[in-house]
Each structure stands twice: as C-alpha cells, then as structure tokens.
Amino acid sequence: MAHDCVIVGAGPAGMAAALTLADHGVRPLVLDRAARPGGQIYRAASASPLPDRSVLGADYAAGAELITAYTASGADHRAEADVWHVGADGKILFSTDGGTCQAEAREILLCPGALERPMPIPGWTLPGVMTAGAAQVMLKSDAVVAEGAVFAGSGPLLYLIVAQYLRLGVKVAALVDTTPRDNYLRAAPLLAGALRVPSMLTKGLSLLHEIRQAGIPVFRWASDLQVLGQDRARGLRFVTPKGAQEIAADTVFLHHGVTPNPNMTRALGVQHDWNPDQLCWHVRRDPFGQSTLAHVSVAGDGGAIVGAEGAQCEGRLAALNMLCRLGRIDRATRDHLARADLTRLKRLAGVRRFIDRLYRPQAALRVPQCPDTLVCRCEERSLGDLRAGFDAGARDPNALKSLTRCGMGPCQGRQCGPIVSQLLADWRDEPVSEVGYYRLRSPQRLLSLQELSRFNRVHPAPEEAQ
Amino acid sequence: MFRSLRTDAPARVRVLVNGHPVEVPAGQSVWSALALSGQITTRKAALSAQDRSAYCAMGVCFECLVDIDGLPNQQACLRRVTEGMQITMQTITEDTKAEL
C-alpha cells in the first residue's frame, strides 16, 4: 500500500509542507533523522536545554511556533528515521530502531537541507577543528559550547554563532573574517534589491555591530589560513594586510557558506545545474519545486540555498502542487493559493543575491593550495594524490574516484565532492558544469548488515489508503 | 575546552568513554558526552592512524565514527547516550586484524 505523500526531512520546508497538506486533508508520512522536528536551523527550538533560549534570537523563537503547529497537524511524524535511499520508483528506505523499513509513495517531497562548504586549509582534519554549524548544533541541542575558540571564515551564520556565544558570556578568542575586500564593491549594485526586505539587512548589520561592541579581536581581509598543531588544533595562523597573525585556541570553527546536501537527489538521479553565483549545484525544478522526476519535489536549502523563510515558502508551494497532482485541488486553486509565497520568494531572492555576492568565498579557500593538504578526509587523499590521478588519465570525477579512492569513504563525497569538481575544472580549464559531479550510490549513510537484514515494509493506516 | 551551559538539573546517565565512567545529561548526543569528558578523539584515520574528531556534528562528515556497545561505525553526533552505554574510540586501520 502506498502513501499519498512522503516527506523526507522535518526542517522548515518539510514542516511547512506538512501543514499545507494537512489543511487539505492529506496526512503525510514524515521521516526525520533527528530526535525532534526542526531541522538544523530550528534544531531543538521546542525543547531547548538552554537556560534562556531568547539569546538565540527571535527567528529561533519563531521556529518553536512552527514546530508546535506542525506537531498538532496530525502528520505521521517518525523521529530518528534515517532515510538512506529514495528511488525513482517511489520506494523509500530508511533505518529506524535497528532495522530497515521500506515505504512507497505517490508523491515524494525531499527536504535534505544544507551542509557547510568545505574549507580545505592545512590542518583542517585535526581534532578541535569544526564547522560553525557544529557549534550551533552543540549549543542548540545540548547547550555545549567551546570556551576560547577562534571563528574563521565569512557569512551570516558565522557572525550569528559568534554573537550568540558573546550573549551567553562564552569567551571568543577571535573572529577572523575572510570576506574579500573586493566583494563589497561587487555586491554594491545588488544592494537595492536587498533593500526590498530591509529587516534582513538590519539583522545582519546589528550582528556585526554587536560583535564589534563586545570588544573581541576581529581580523578582516584574512587569507592564507592554516590550523596550527600536530595531534590536535592549537591555534590559527593567517595573513591580513597588516601581516601574519597567530591566535592560540584549542577549537577552531570554520565557515564560508552553505550548499545543498546533494547526496539524496544525486543518488536518485534527478537533474542538477551548476549555479555560478552560489558556487554549488542546484536541483533543476519548476516554480513549485517539482524535479525532473514528476513525482519528486524538492524544497528548502536542499534544492538551492534560500534560507529558513524561503524554505517554508517552497515547502508550501511544493505541497500545493502535490495536492494538485493528487487531485485534491485543481490547478486554478493551486495557482491562487501560491501567489503570496511566489511573491515573497522573489523578494527574498533579491536579498539572497546580495548575500551570495557579498560573502562569495575566496577561491583560494575552496580548493587546497598545498600538495599535502587533504581533499578526501575519509580516504586521506591529498591535492598531490589527485593531481597524480589526473595526470594518469582520470579527467572525470568518477574516474578519479575509481583510480584514487577519493570520495569512496563513508561521507560519500560530501566533503571532497565540491573540491574535486572545482579542481578538475581548473585543471581541464573548463567550467564546473562540464566537469560534473560524482555518481552517487545508496545508502546515504553507513548501514549495518544487521540493520539491512531486518527488513520491513510500512503501509499507511487503512483509512488513508486509496 | 568544551563546557555545558545547563543550569537545570537534568536526569543523568552514566556511560563509559574508553573505559572511564562519565555522567552526562540523559538524551544528549554521544558526541557531546565525548566533548564534555575531554576525550575528543573519535577515531583513528584509516591509513595514517592520526587522531580524528567530530567536524560537522550534524551527520554529514562521518569523522565522529565510534564503537558503541561493540558495534563500530556509529555516528557519535547522531546517537544519543543511554545508561551504561560503552563508547570507544574506533581504531580500524588497514592493519587491524579481527579477533576470533
């Protein structure tokens, strides 16, 4: 028996979609890896272990309201259900409670979210080097912080976590800002578009102001980053216009933007397009999020980076389209109900273009600069190893993978994939869109043989089955 | 240095981290338990055997693979602590031999 709709991921996009579906009498099966709904951005927003969650900001509090509404929507929410395969045939496999389940759906909405762009600097594999997103997760889920850390990189999420740490009275050793000076000039023409949503800009500016007021060391125009330490992180070395700097710290948080988490949509085989503004692959979709497989839609940052508010708009739009495809509403109703979100998305896109331009990461931080810097963390393959593979005839990401094992480890290329495509583009002197990306396989997570051998099928409750 | 900001008194569970008993709030991630215990090395890299630790803490980097109750390749950032859980640094390198 098939479900009318299965949603993978209960972040802002998935929750908003479930609410719209519920409004029209469709009860989706929602599979979410986390213990509680919310995704990364609203992680634990409904059950924060922090003494005062208001320090995390008003957006985070708004997330709690969305979670409350979602929880009351009647969606069939499965927590700690880790989806590891979505097939073109409508089958979805996930691990839960030590076993494997297979569900089948007429309509599938994927909301796999974003992951952070890798920053392959020397020493980035040392214990103590983490991403700014990791700092966020630890803070939100478990109220765990790193005292005296260095934050390095660029972009709103980096400034947000620094501000949150400062509000909580956690010592921050330094903020090392790698935003290139030229970006300000290049972004200026896009400012008018961004001003159509002034609240977003104000929020960003007030964060930077707050950090400066706190009096922590802030280094701007930083480049040539290198993590210090032999067996674990001991600090960060970098260069600013004033010369070389070193900051001692046993935790270094890196961040220079987020990209769609590509593994599920790639393994499924829907079309992707290279986006030169966001420097990542987007899932090819229509305005309602429908992918090149008609019964699969993608919403939120997993399709293209749109942020939490945009993700909710996209989730609602995808839900309307799926309702139309399921025959619950007609096209005219769909288009009528879609208007507000389509308009809002257009406005948000103006802000996004400005942010993308302003915080466009340095090319020299997106690919390693030293031959012995690791590209593939799992299989320990360095820039030099990959160059040797390229020189031995492997010009395609998959051929290079077969030859060098780069990308064959447990992370399935999530860290090295963007680096490899960019390196091959540089070496071949062709655009990344020509080079392509890894051909990915299920499972999208390590799956124990024991889990796989305990195989079940899940069906909708009888009254919902058609 | 990692520390907890919690001021409430959550229920606690006792886990073993590399054989050492550690008390942590129930329901928090295995990775947080490691971070608070100060034993942040999750695994040895497969070829060089260098120390590795959690990097993304959200399930995408697979650096925090640990052995939990005898089952290797568990993502410490996604698993949650339970009473009596045995968490051990994962040391499967290319030279590791299986015991009978």
Place this chain on the structure above:
Amino acid sequence: MNADVLIIGGGIQGCATAYHLARAGASVILLEKDYIARHASGVNAGGVRLLGRDMAEVPLSRAAIQMWQELDDTLQGDTGFRPTGLINIAVDQADLDKLHARQNLMQAAGYTHEHIIDRDELLARLPHVNPACVGGVRSDLDGHAIPYKATNAFRLAAERHGARVLDSCELHALRRVGTRWLADSTAGRIEAATMVNCAGAWADRIALMIGDNVPLSHAAPMLMITARMPQFAGPVVGAVSRQFSFKQFENGTVLIGGGAKGFADRANNATRLDYAKLAEAARTTVEFFPIMARAAINRMWAGLEAYMPDNLPVIGPAVNAERAFHAFGFSAHGFQMGPVVGQVMADLVLTGRTDFDLTPFRIDRYDRKVL
C-alpha cells in the same frame, strides 16, 4: 583519422585488445562512448576466478590466470591484482557430492587446479566461517584485482605503444566500403581495415550494424561494499550452492556479491536495485560469517552486464562481414579473461588464427537453421 584496427568499447576486453595489437605494431583507434571501464569492467566485483569455470572456458581462463600473476610487470602498471586464492564453501553433503562429481570431470580432462578441502582445512583457512560448514573447494592462483585500475593499466600500456583511445566518443554509424571500414563518430570520420566489437552490453547493436544478429540479454548483478573492517578473510569466498560471495581487500573493505540481480535499464544507461533481495543477501552473509553482522555497508550498486543464453561469451570472427571480430557477452564473468581475450583478438586480427578452440564461442551458434 585512419588506423589498421578500430576497436569499439573501452572495457577490459577492448583495452586489452588495443594493448596486444599496438604492442605487435598495429595502429589502433579505440572508441569509448563514456569513459574507460565505465560499465561492467569498472563496476564488477573484481574477482579473478579460474575456479568453477565452464569446461569450454577452462583453457582460456587457465591461460589468463597465468597472465594475471605477472600482469603488473607486463603492463608496467598497477592492476591491484592479489593472488589470495579462492574458496567455495560447502554447507552439506549434497554440496560435497557436487564437488566430487566435478572433480571427476576435471581430472578426466587433465585439470588439477581445483582442490577439495575438508572442514578442518576450511576452518584453518577461514577461521571466521560458520563452523557448521562442512568443507569446500579451493584454487590457489585465483584472487582479485581493482577493475578500474586493471582496465586503465591496459589502456595506458596500449597508449604507450601508440594506440589512440578516444573517451566520450560514440559510434553513430559503421559501414564497409571496398576494403575499408568507415565509421562516423563523435570525433568525426574514422577509417580502418579491421574492426573489433568489444562493446559489452551494447555489443549486439554494434553487431547488427555489420549484419550479425545475436541474442544478448541484460541483467544487473548487485554489489555492496562495506566500510573498513578488521582483516578476517584472506581468500575470496564463495559458496557451492548458495547465492553468496565476498572478498576482503587489503584496505579492509569487504565487497559482497553473490549474483542477486537488480533491474537493468540499458536504454537509459542505468540500473536499479532490489533492496528486498539485498536484505536476503545480507542475511546469507551473516549466516556464513557471523562477524559480518557488524559490517557497515557504504555503497550499493549494480553494473549493467550482457548475457548470452548459455552464459558463454562470443569470441571470434563476424559471420556476415569481412575483417570484423567480436569479443563480448561474457555473462558477468569476463573480467578475469580480459588479458587472454586481448591476445586472442590480436592473433585473430593479425594472423587469422589462434591456439584456442573458439567453437563454443561462435557468434552464430544461435542462428536459426530452420523455421
């Protein structure tokens, strides 16, 4: 472009053929529509198996296993070959009876490379096997290689001898004009005196272009590879009568095969997996080797393979065209024979003869003689 020989298909058969021809001084162009070893030659399980071969294949397979032992030196490359030996496990007396029947057949033909082993020897060689197993059969020259590396090693060696390998180059049309083959391809017009069809799962289409019709079918054997495990199995392992096979590489990863089939979609260059069958394969694997319950699967995939009705390949001259030869249809066990097939094809092209009896591999063996 001009060449003595045009080879269609950059799998191990095509690359090995290119190598042997180029080494003998022929000018060679090889066309590959994707990239080298993209399909069956790159995504197979890497088994280098002489054990249990069909009697018709044993002579070729025996010659090939000898070539594998020195292949890295021959090609001055890295094929990843490791002669770990291979053991097929017997679970009961019926399995042992089957093994003894085969041994009688093999001995009568003068073959001595398969050795039946008892339970004690099985446990000594595979200490982690389920102790309920009763014995098995082993072959010591067998082992495994890295499919992409091995194919690429042939390609690089062929190129060193002057062969031209054209990646991402599809054959659009092929016809014989006078004494020449004229090919239209992505890379333009190519002329050659001789053509060799090594197009794997697409070889029946190439054969049709020159007038040979052949009943090729397709399937997608599924494979799973694990994250690294502590070393527990040296030899490649199979079973006499169960769908079960695996090998542990030096890097610790374990490749689980066994022959369960997914869905082959040749029109779209794609395969699809059947997860219920993979769950069954997982159960079988844990049953044979309890240590595998702790294994973590990292990737699952299926390769597009071409099968002949009798599971034997097509090797030999075309019947409806001159100066054309075929080597395809290896039915999911052609990787090991690659090195010798390349030699045979080169011999056929250059001298018109070979030392091997190719009668069982004729392309017209399924031609209808009556209505």
